[in-house]
Amino acid sequence: MNAENNRDESLHLFIVLSRACEWVTAHAHRDIRRYGLNPTEYAVLELLYHKGSQPLQQIGGKILMTSGNITYVVDKLEQKGLVVRKPCPEDRRVSFAEITEKGTAFLDEAFPQHRKAIETAVAGLNAEEKRQAIGLLKKLGVSAQESFK
Amino acid sequence: MNAENNRDESLHLFIVLSRACEWVTAHAHRDIRRYGLNPTEYAVLELLYHKGSQPLQQIGGKILMTSGNITYVVDKLEQKGLVVRKPCPEDRRVSFAEITEKGTAFLDEAFPQHRKAIETAVAGLNAEEKRQAIGLLKKLGVSAQESFK
DNA sequence: AGCTCATATCTTAATATTGAGATAATCTTA
DNA sequence: TAAGATTATCTCAATATTAAGATATGAGCT
Numbered sequence: 233m234n235a236e237n238n239r240d241e242s243l244h245l246f247i248v249l250s251r252a253c254e255w256v257t258a259h260a261h262r263d264i265r266r267y268g269l270n271p272t273e274y275a276v277l278e279l280l281y282h283k284g285s286q287p288l289q290q291i292g293g294k295i296l297m298t299s300g301n302i303t304y305v306v307d308k309l310e311q312k313g314l315v316v317r318k319p320c321p322e323d324r325r326v327s328f329a330e331i332t333e334k335g336t337a338f339l340d341e342a343f344p345q346h347r348k349a350i351e352t353a354v355a356g357l358n359a360e361e362k363r364q365a366i367g368l369l370k371k372l373g374v375s376a377q378e379s380f381k
Numbered sequence: 382m383n384a385e386n387n388r389d390e391s392l393h394l395f396i397v398l399s400r401a402c403e404w405v406t407a408h409a410h411r412d413i414r415r416y417g418l419n420p421t422e423y424a425v426l427e428l429l430y431h432k433g434s435q436p437l438q439q440i441g442g443k444i445l446m447t448s449g450n451i452t453y454v455v456d457k458l459e460q461k462g463l464v465v466r467k468p469c470p471e472d473r474r475v476s477f478a479e480i481t482e483k484g485t486a487f488l489d490e491a492f493p494q495h496r497k498a499i500e501t502a503v504a505g506l507n508a509e510e511k512r513q514a515i516g517l518l519k520k521l522g523v524s525a526q527e528s529f530k
Numbered sequence: 531a532g533c534t535c536a537t538a539t540c541t542t543a544a545t546a547t548t549g550a551g552a553t554a555a556t557c558t559t560a
Numbered sequence: 561t562a563a564g565a566t567t568a569t570c571t572c573a574a575t576a577t578t579a580a581g582a583t584a585t586g587a588g589c590t
Binding site for chain 2: 241250255257260351362364365370371375
Binding site for chain 3: 419421446447449450453454472473474475
């Protein structure tokens with residue numbers, strides 16, 4: 233393999249990666265809209281549901297988002313009663329976002345449906361192919377993150 | 382493998398797919414901003430550069446975007462002198478977007494740099510792994526698109 | 531304590547994107 | 561040919577997101 237082929241493969245990889253992600257995401261977003269949330273709101277809510285309370289800052293790290301947008305999205309979720317802010321006792325600069333009972337009840341209902349939508353979206357790969365894809369994508373994601381200084 | 386493991390793998394696949402795409406895209410976007418364009422503008426410009434003039438409608442199909450946004454983005458590119466609208470002689474509802482000389486000269490310069498940025502972003506996989514990933518992602522993307530009725 | 535630097539959140543204005551629907555041209559088919 | 565359906569673009573208001581920087585806290589040092 234020469235340098236030129238390698239070039240082409242890199243771009244090609246980026247294209248098919250983007251496509252696959254767009255279309256699987258299209259399934260996910262369509263599902264989320266049924267719940268009256270936008271994708272960002274859902275992503276934050278699910279993060280809190282699965283990982284517990286988070287400082288706003290860390291939400292931005294886990295879901296790629298600027299700080300201004302985090303504030304905005306958490307405001308929205310707070311208005312809907314799905315999330316509350318809790319001041320951090322050790323560091324008064326820090327606010328935690330915490331899911332409310334209403335938020336938990338909501339995701340208890342919505343999450344299994346959401347999971348089904350994702351299963352449908354990725355049904356084009358069989359179990360072994362999924363396993364392979366996971367391995368390759370994990371490696372790719374980690375290295376791309378690390379080389380993004 | 383039972384149904385439950387399969388479930389978990391689907392979600393897991395979606396997560397690593399999203400992550401990989403986010404981080405590779407982060408490289409691409411950072412590169413694009415150096416040129417004074419936003420990612421959508423760049424995507425439209427590159428489409429015209431590589432595939433020639435396109436009806437606005439078809440731009441929306443190739444880059445997932447709503448029609449209102451296509452109008453807006455093509456306006457922006459037109460203001461910057463990188464693109465012009467050309468009416469279609471056969472169907473007067475249709476406008477083509479066409480890249481200008483200035484736009485072509487711009488991408489002659491920018492595209493090789495952009496390609497390098499992508500190469501760096503995906504350098505975590507070797508040639509064989511890229512080949513495998515391309516195969517799996519192509520299959521996944523096509524099936525996700527097809528099942529998104 | 532006071533100073534400086536780094537960090538976390540928030541504010542605000544500018545920009546980007548969506549969603550609904552208006553407008554106008556083409557196609558279909560009776 | 562005329563009516564209705566479809567398609568392509570555009571308009572515009574509402575919403576989402578970014579970018580820059582303001583504010584406030586904490587940590588380390590003297």
